[in-house]
Amino acid sequence: xxxxxxxxxxxxxxxxxxxxxxxxxxxxxxxxxxxxxxxxxxxxxxxxxxxxxxxxxxxxxxxxxxxxxxxxxxxxxxxxxxxxxxxxxxxxxxxxxxxxxxxxxxxxxxxxxxxxxxxxxxxxxxxxxxxxxxxxxxxxxxxxxxxxxxxxxxxxxxxxxxxxxx
Numbered sequence: 001x002x003x004x005x006x007x008x009x010x011x012x013x014x015x016x017x018x019x020x021x022x023x024x025x026x027x028x029x030x031x032x033x034x035x036x037x038x039x040x041x042x043x044x045x046x047x048x049x050x051x052x053x054x055x056x057x058x059x060x061x062x063x064x065x066x067x068x069x070x071x072x073x074x075x076x077x078x079x080x081x082x083x084x085x086x087x088x089x090x091x092x093x094x095x096x097x098x099x100x101x102x103x104x105x106x107x108x109x110x111x112x113x114x115x116x117x118x119x120x121x122x123x124x125x126x127x128x129x130x131x132x133x134x135x136x137x138x139x140x141x142x143x144x145x146x147x148x149x150x151x152x153x154x155x156x157x158x159x160x161x162x163x164x165x166x
Contacts, residue, residue, distance in 0.1 A: 068103045069095055070110035080117035086126075089119040096123055 006013045011028035012077045020029035034041070065073045073095045084092055096102075101109040118126060127148045137154035142163075148156035155163060 002160040068108075068110075069115065070108070072110055072112060072115060076112065076115045077117055079112070083117065084122050085116050086118060086122040089121075089159035093117055094120060094123050096126060 004018060006023040009017070009019075009025040009028055010023040011032075012025060014025055015023035017027055020026045022029065024030050024032065065071060069076070076095050077093060082093065084093065094117070095115050097105075097109060098116060099109055101107055101114070140148070140156040140159055141154040142159035143156065145156055148158060153160070
């Protein structure tokens with residue numbers, strides 16, 4: 001049914017669809033509504049996604065903490081004053097297993113005496129990750145050098161760049 005003031009849609013000049021409001025059919029009215037309110041609708045959708053994603057991230061973090069540290073990660077950080085025990089930094093803190101029986105180990109040792117707080121840089125130094133080659137390689141697989149740091153696939157940065165160019 002059309003409004004008594006209008007016999008047809010003022011936008012598309014049709015009578016095939018029902019009257020919605022402002023002299024427009026349902027299709028034209030909804031198109032105008034979406035364009036008029038698009039920014040508001042997208043903001044609402046984005047805020048919902050962010051809220052939902054934050055919740056998912058928190059749940060994943062709690063699950064990971066329970067799995068790898070038996071829920072003691074927060075207690076270790078608090079015990080160490082939210083500082084790296086090596087350099088005293090307060091940024092990018094991680095909890096380290098002293099004996100190496102942590103993540104990926106068959107027998108986890110999550111006693112408070114075995115856990116300590118490091119910043120990411122000190123943690124990398126502890127595991128000697130800064131100047132190390134890929135796990136399965138002791139030298140560059142193309143040129144044989146150990147002087148340049150590796151980039152990927154057992155290649156030094158120079159050989160890796162050459163491979164990319166080929």
